[in-house]
Amino acid sequence: MVLLTLVNKTISLDLKEYGFSMKKHPNKHIREAIEYAVENGWDIVETGKSGHAFCRLKCILGHAEHQMSIWSTPKDPETHAKQILRKVKQCTGDEQ
Numbered sequence: 310m311v312l313l314t315l316v317n318k319t320i321s322l323d324l325k326e327y328g329f330s331m332k333k334h335p336n337k338h339i340r341e342a343i344e345y346a347v348e349n350g351w352d353i354v355e356t357g358k359s360g361h362a363f364c365r366l367k368c369i370l371g372h373a374e375h376q377m378s379i380w381s382t383p384k385d386p387e388t389h390a391k392q393i394l395r396k397v398k399q400c401t402g403d404e405q
Contacts, residue, residue: 334363334379336386342393343379349397351375366393368400375400 334340343366347353350369356362361380368375377396383389 335381336383336390338387338390339363339379339383339393342390342397345394346397349400351397351400366396370400372400 334343343353343364346366351366352369354365354367356364356378361382362378363381364379366377366379375396377393379393380389
């Protein structure tokens with residue numbers, strides 16, 4: 310268990326293969342997309358007291374257009390996971 314401070318908030322984390330993680334998203338597709346984002350250099354930012362957003366993902370390069378909210382209960386979780394992957398690939402240049 311490791312303690313990490315993100316944006317003036319301290320959260321406890323477990324070490325994973327790819328580094329650090331926070332609480333698990335209830336949907337496996339979204340959880341895997343979040344892991345992919347972290348593996349590709351994106352930061353997880355807590356959303357505070359928002360009841361709808363699970364977290365935010367932000368590109369570590371500081372690109373303003375490369376960030377997105379991850380919803381706790383999206384209408385279509387698999388589509389939301391694909392949106393996450395697409396956004397990460399846009400930043401890494403993998404999507405044409």
